[in-house]
Amino acid sequence: MAEAVKQARPEFRNIGIAQISRYRLPWAGKVSILHRVSGAMMFLLLPFVLYLFEQSVTSELSFAKFSALLSNGFIKVVILALIWGYLHHFCAGIRFLLLDVHVGVTKPASAKSAVTVLVVSLLLTLIFGLKLFGLF
Template identity: 60%
Template sequence: MVDSQQKVKSPKPVYRNIGLAQLIKYRLPWAGKVSILHRISGAALFLMLPFLLYLFDQSLASELSYQKFQALTGNVLVKIICLGLIWSFLHHFCAGIRYLLLDMDIGVEKLDANRSAIIVFSLGLALTAIVGLKLFGLF
């Protein structure tokens, strides 16, 4: 009788945490990637807020400070930083609209959620490319 009871027991499932080496191989769905990028873009916007306020102050204080602002933003490195901030804002904005729609139960099915995540990712990059072309004087 003891043997029959042992055969009925199933082995307990083993749950393992993902190690750092396994993170490279782990594939997130598009919704997960957009979610992580939404958090990163929000943190970048928050951390760069003093820089943005400084640029805003320099552009509005006086005519001389506006000329300093133009000289500062004429630097390629500052333009690249601004382009990163522009991407952060545009991605955060588009993903925020997606999350508002998800909160209203619009597009919560797996296929729709995947499609909307791809649209948000693509739209953020496309809008950033358009603004980047204008920023670098190519458009």
């Protein structure tokens, strides 16, 4: 008697290379990608961090070498990138732990927490960067 109205199912297609620039990733997706990037960056720069640590604690002469190395502007930028990577990874990790225990899993709450992670990590990086460059 009554025919079931067929609703058109949404069609999901893989996006091509040409469409990547127009694809709008949600904030939660951007934070997730940055979490992976920051983790990979910290892992890949671990030998550099260990070298800096070794130079800072071996002797007074190596500490002077460490201080001279840190006066280089490029090295300061690398250190600032490491600071951002750590702070973003830490803040996003807390967000993901909260999501694992089902806190903030709704779409609006997830977007809000993702933006909060970005803002907090960038503000903390700014504070540490000002201290690193001697402006604070």
